[in-house]
Amino acid sequence: MAYLKPPWFVRKIFNRIAMATGVGNSQTLTVIKRVSKEPQKIPVVVPEVGGVKYLVSTRGESEWVRNVRANPNVKLGNTKYVATEVPVEERAPVIAAYRPLAGKVVDGYWKELPDDADHPTFALTPA
Template sequence: MAYLKPPWFTAKIFNKAAMAFGIGGAATLTVTTRRTGSPQQIPVVVPEVEGVKYLVSTRGESEWVRNVRVDPNVRLGHIEFVATEVPVDQRAPIIAVYRPLAGKVVEGYWQKLPDDADHPVFALTPAG
């Protein structure tokens, strides 16, 4: 699966600002890294479809995606969830809701990775 690595500015500056200030409706996703077990935080825009919250990877098979596949226990803000990957053939309606929420910045990612199979999607179920 493909991956679009973010530029330095996005990874080191913008993502931190997005999480701190909720830029573009961003929420903070915390996952456990598969190599060290330490927390990884990523700003995400969370679409909701038929009462279910979803995570969508705009950049393909990112580190957070790989980490969630190993440990599906995640935190969105201060709420714990279990993430379950959505099969490729069920992603289109979720991605259709996600793209307008995330805005124009994600359109370039879909131009580079046009197939829904390149964008992992996870359904979030409240933990416990």
């Protein structure tokens, strides 16, 4: 699978600001790293479709995606969830709800990774 590595500024500066302020509708996702077992925190935009919250990877096969696949127990803010990957053929309505919430910044990611299969998507069930 493809992956668009975020630039240094996004990883080291912007993500911290987004998690601290909630800029751009972001919330903090905490997952457990598969090797170190340490928490990994990243800002995410969480669409809700049919009463279900979802995680969408804009950049493809990211580390947080691999970590969620290894351990689906995640936290969004202070709430615990179990993440279940959505089959590619069921992702379109979730991605359609996600893109306007995330804003124009994600349009470039879809130009480089245009297929729904390029964007792992997870449904969140309260734990």
